[in-house]
Amino acid sequence: MTTEPVTPSTSPVSVITKVEKDIAWVKGHVISVLLAVALIAGSIIGGIYLFEGLIERHDARVAAAQQAKEGVDTATTAALMAQLAQDRVNDATRDAANQALITSLIAQMKQRDAETAKQVTTDATLDAKNAGARLAMQTKASPTDVTVVNDTVIMSLPLTRIVVADLDELPQAESDLVNVQGQLQAQQILTNDSKVELADANKIIAADKTELIQTIKADDAACKVRVDAQAAKDRKRGFWASLASFIGGIVIGTKI
Numbered sequence: 006m007t008t009e010p011v012t013p014s015t016s017p018v019s020v021i022t023k024v025e026k027d028i029a030w031v032k033g034h035v036i037s038v039l040l041a042v043a044l045i046a047g048s049i050i051g052g053i054y055l056f057e058g059l060i061e062r063h064d065a066r067v068a069a070a071q072q073a074k075e076g077v078d079t080a081t082t083a084a085l086m087a088q089l090a091q092d093r094v095n096d097a098t099r100d101a102a103n104q105a106l107i108t109s110l111i112a113q114m115k116q117r118d119a120e121t122a123k124q125v126t127t128d129a130t131l132d133a134k135n136a137g138a139r140l141a142m143q144t145k146a147s148p149t150d151v152t153v154v155n156d157t158v159i160m161s162l163p164l165t166r167i168v169v170a171d172l173d174e175l176p177q178a179e180s181d182l183v184n185v186q187g188q189l190q191a192q193q194i195l196t197n198d199s200k201v202e203l204a205d206a207n208k209i210i211a212a213d214k215t216e217l218i219q220t221i222k223a224d225d226a227a228c229k230v231r232v233d234a235q236a237a238k239d240r241k242r243g244f245w246a247s248l249a250s251f252i253g254g255i256v257i258g259t260k261i
Contacts, residue, residue, distance in 0.1 A: 082214055089210070093203075100196075107189070133158055144168065 131139060137153040140146070140160070150164040160168065 082210075082217060086210060086214070089207075132156075140164075140168075144171075 128136070128139065133153045133156045137151045137158045140158065141148065141151045144150075144164055144167050146161075146164045146167070150161040152159040
């Protein structure tokens, strides 16, 4: 009895072909999954960086606005200090001129006082004739208004009236002189007080300027800390979101 060989239902070639198709199918799906995961991760990461960029630009605008505001304050302070410095130069020039005038007037007054005292001493030694002549010169009287008889000097009525009027004004002139001298002393005190107040004001301005500079530096530092902290938070969120998206993509790919 002859036994015929059994022919297998599937040839080796068909099995290899099927395996190759399965491998190609797996490769295709794996590549599709990886591309989908990469696309999702890229979109999420790109969105996160875009969002982070928006936050950083917003923080930069806030910092710039704050800096601009403080810059205006700084410019205003600088302008005021420049104006103050110019005023001080102008005041110093006027004060020097006024002080020179006061010194000159005082010197002239002292000189006139010395001359008057010397003239009074000389007048005390005049005889009647010379005294009458000096009286006529001082009052700008005519020679007929002054008459000398021995040791007596006789004045006419018009000249007598002039002398009486001058003597009436003498106490007022002396009183006015005392008042002017008192005003000068009071003004000197006021001027000295103003100088002291100006020195104190300059110290306050200098202190305010230092405080303003320190405030600007502190604001800049605080703003930088806030921006850096926000950027760090955004990077952390981006990392975890990217990781979650990647894992989710792999899980989705395995289900396909």
